[in-house]
Amino acid sequence: MNDGLDTPDNPGAQSADLDNDRDLASIPSVEVISRAAVMLMSASAERLGLADADPESSPHRDLDEARRLITALAGLVTASVEYLGPHAGPIRDGLQSLQRAFRESSAFPDEPGQGPGEKFTGPVY
Template sequence: MSNDSFTYRPEEQRAAEGAESAGSAARDIADVAAVEVITTAAVHLMSAAAVKCGLADDADAEGHLDLDEARKLITALAALVTASAPDIGNQHARSLRDGLRSLQLAFREASVVPDALGEGPGEKFTGPVS
């Protein structure tokens, strides 16, 4: 029985190819500034939180609403923004803080029973948001 789409490669060859790929990825990431990695991670968290708050741009936005997941994402975003702000500079930190605040307010608005002031997602890092 022959399968032309399958090519057997010894374990050592597969390991060498994997190491070569990892080395290439490490060289690629070495060229990226820390501020870019941090802001990219923040934007991913922000985008995911927006979808989970029901702010997606599609017709099924309400179907994506998951405030438990949104809380986790917003809290992680708040921790990242707060911790990295001194190192990424005011220009980057300001826009991330603005986006974070908007998400915190959207979360509060989407909640049937809003958290007490200072108890919302990420507010232990940012302080109360109203």
């Protein structure tokens, strides 16, 4: 069984999965950065419980984890915005939406400028 994880019985399984898509060296940097951003956005939304009908009772909700993911996303976006071209706007909008959702989800919201990733993006209201 190939579960995509390297194991002693299955070395290189993860790299084999990448070969199935495309050789990593042939993927443009903007696509790698965009994919990473989308993965961080999706994981953040899951941790905020946004994928469930009732976010507050979501079994996946974990605001501490969401804070980390949103901060990582903000750092990635800030560091790579000049390379994202037309993708920059939608990715920044998604990031700001997650930052707002985090603030709304918090029992004790952070002050503007102190929320997840706001040291990179500036205050989000």
